[in-house]
Amino acid sequence: MHVPDGFLDAPTSVATGVVAAVGIGLALRGARRELDDRTAPLAGLVATFVFATQMLNFPVGAGTSGHLIGGALAAVLVGPATALLCMSVVFLVQCLLFADGGITALGTNIFLMGIVTVVVGWAVFRGLQMVLPQRVSSVPAAAAGAALVSVPVAALAFVGLYAVGGTVDIPLASLTTAMLSVHVLIGLGEAAITFLAVGSIVAVRPDLVYGARRVLATRSLVLRTATK
Amino acid sequence: MKGAVSTRWIVVAGVLVALLLAGVASFYASGDPDGLTKVSEDQGFAQTEQEHQTGDGPLAGYETKGVADGRLSGGVAGVLGSLVVLTIAGGGALVVRRRRTSAEA
Numbered sequence: 001m002h003v004p005d006g007f008l009d010a011p012t013s014v015a016t017g018v019v020a021a022v023g024i025g026l027a028l029r030g031a032r033r034e035l036d037d038r039t040a041p042l043a044g045l046v047a048t049f050v051f052a053t054q055m056l057n058f059p060v061g062a063g064t065s066g067h068l069i070g071g072a073l074a075a076v077l078v079g080p081a082t083a084l085l086c087m088s089v090v091f092l093v094q095c096l097l098f099a100d101g102g103i104t105a106l107g108t109n110i111f112l113m114g115i116v117t118v119v120v121g122w123a124v125f126r127g128l129q130m131v132l133p134q135r136v137s138s139v140p141a142a143a144a145g146a147a148l149v150s151v152p153v154a155a156l157a158f159v160g161l162y163a164v165g166g167t168v169d170i171p172l173a174s175l176t177t178a179m180l181s182v183h184v185l186i187g188l189g190e191a192a193i194t195f196l197a198v199g200s201i202v203a204v205r206p207d208l209v210y211g212a213r214r215v216l217a218t219r220s221l222v223l224r225t226a227t228k
Numbered sequence: 229m230k231g232a233v234s235t236r237w238i239v240v241a242g243v244l245v246a247l248l249l250a251g252v253a254s255f256y257a258s259g260d261p262d263g264l265t266k267v268s269e270d271q272g273f274a275q276t277e278q279e280h281q282t283g284d285g286p287l288a289g290y291e292t293k294g295v296a297d298g299r300l301s302g303g304v305a306g307v308l309g310s311l312v313v314l315t316i317a318g319g320g321a322l323v324v325r326r327r328r329t330s331a332e333a
Contacts, residue, residue, distance in 0.1 A: 001264045006278035028324065035325035041235055044318025045242040051313040052250035055290060055306055057258040064266040065258035082321070089317045093309060099280040099288035158264065168273040175271055182263040204233045 001069065001154060001183075002094070003109055005102030012165025017107025023115045024088055030081025034210060039078065042208055046074050047086035049197065051093065058189050066186030069154065071117025072125065072147040073194040076139070076211035077201065080122040087114035108161065116157045121150040125211055136206045136215050140199035143211065147194035151187035155179040243314060250306030254290070255299050 008016075035043060050070035057065035070090075074083035091109045094100040101109045128142035159176050198209065206212045261269065268274040286293045287305045295301040 001262065003264065004277040005280065006276045007268070007273065031321075031324045032326055035321055037325060037327065038235060040321040040325040041239045041318065043321035044314050045239045045246070047317030048243055048246045048310050048314040049249075052246035052254075052306065052310050055250050055254040055257060057260070057262060059258045059260060060263065063260050064263060065260040066263045067257075082324075085320065085324070086317050089313055089320065093313050093316070096282055097285060097287045097309060097312065098290055098305070099283045099285060100290070102278070103281050155263070166273065167276045170271050170273055175267070178267045178271055179263070182267060186263055201238065205235070205238060207232075208235060208238065 001109075001113055001158065002091075002101035003105040003112065003158070005104045006167060007102075008105065008108060008161055009165040009167055010104070012161055013104045013108055015165075016111040016161065020088070020107040020110035020115065023084055023110070027081040027084040027088075031079070031085055034079030034082045039208060039210070043078050043082050043086055046078050046083070047089050050074060050086060051090045053193060054090065054094070060182060060185040060189070064182055066182065066189060068190050068193045069113050069117050069151060070190075070194075071114060071154075072121025072143060072150045072190070073197055075118045075122040076125055076143040076146065076194075076198055077209055079210040080118050082210075083118045083122075084114050087118065112154050112157050112161070116154045117150040120153045121146040124149045129211070129214070134215055134218060136202060136212050139202050139206070139209060139212045139215065140195050143198040144191040144195035148187045148191040151190050152180055152183045155183035243310075246310050246314075247307055250310045251303040254306045255302055 050073070053068045053070060055067070057067045060066045071083060071087055074086050078086065088110050091101060091106060091114065095103055095106050125142050125146035128145045129138065132138040132142055156176070156179070159172065159179055162170065162175060163172055202209055202212060207216060265274070268277070280288070282288060287308060290302055290305045292301045292304040295304060
C-alpha cells in the first residue's frame with residue numbers, strides 16, 4: 001500500500017507528516033516502557049522481518065498482489081510504541097534506498113501503514129484477548145484477528161485521505177469498494193503470516209512476546225495464590 | 229525458565245529467516261501491481277504518480293545497480309536492505325531501552 005508522490009496534494013502530505021512526527025515522538029517515550037535489556041534485541045528482529053516479508057508479494061485475485069504490512073504483528077511482538085518505531089524505520093529505508101513509497105508521502109505511509117495498523121491492530125488484539133480464553137495459546141489467534149482487521153482499516157484510511165487531498169476527483173464509493181475488496185484479501189494473507197510468526201515465538205519463548213505478558217502475569221498470580 | 233531457548237538464539241535464527249526471505253524467496257514473489265497500484269490504475273489516478281526522487285539510486289526498485297542477473301540483483305538488494313534495517317532498528321532499540329542498572333541510564 002506504499003503511497004507514491006503525487007497521489008495526495010501537498011497540504012495533506014504535510015498534515016500526515018506532522019501526525020507521523022508526533023506519533024514517532026510519543027512512541028519514543030512509550031518504547032522506553034516496553035523495551036528492556038531482555039526484549040530490546042527483538043525490536044531489531046521484528047523490523048528486519050517486516051522489511052523482508054514486505055518484499056514477498058502474494059497474488060490476490062487477477063493481476064493484483066499484496067504483501068504483509070506487519071503493524072499488528074509488530075505491536076503484538078514488541079508492544080505498540082516500539083512497533084511504530086520499527087515500522088517507521090522500515091518505511092524510511094524503503095523510501096530512501098529502494099524508491100518504494102514517495103519521499104513527500106513518507107509521512108502518509110508512516111501514518112497509514114504504521115500508526116493506523118499498529119493502533120487498530122493493538123486495539124483489536126486487546127479486545128480479542130478479553131473475549132478469548134486467558135491462555136498463552138490464544139495469543140497467535142488474537143494477533144491473526146488483529147492483522148485481518150488492520151489491513152482493510154488502513155485501506156479505508158487511505159480513502160479518507162484521498163477524499164480530503166486526492167489529486168484527481170474519483171467517485172468515493174467506487175474507490176472505497178475497490179480498496180476494500182482487494183485489502184480484505186490481503187488481510188487474510190496478513191492474518192496467516194501473523195499467526196505463524198507470532199505462533200512460532202510464542203511456542204518457544206512466550207515471555208518475550210509483549211502481547212503475552214498480561215496472560216503470563218495472571219498465570220503466575222494464580223499459581224502463587226494456590227500455593228498459599 | 230530453565231532449558232528455554234535463549235533470546236540470542238531466537239534473534240539469530242529470526243534474522244537468518246529474514247535474510248533468506250529477502251535474499252532468496254523474494255525472487256518468487258508476485259510481480260503484479262500491489263493493491264493500491266492496481267486500484268489507482270482501475271480508478272484512473274495512476275498517472276498522478278510522480279517519478280521518485282531517489283529512483284536512480286543503487287538499490288532503487290529492489291534491484292542492485294550493475295548486477296545483471298535478476299535473481300542476484302534482487303537478492304543482494306534484499307539482504308542489504310535487511311541489514312540496514314537491522315542496524316538502525318536494533319541499534320535504536322538498544323539506545324531507547326530501559327537499562328538494568330540505574331547507573332547506566
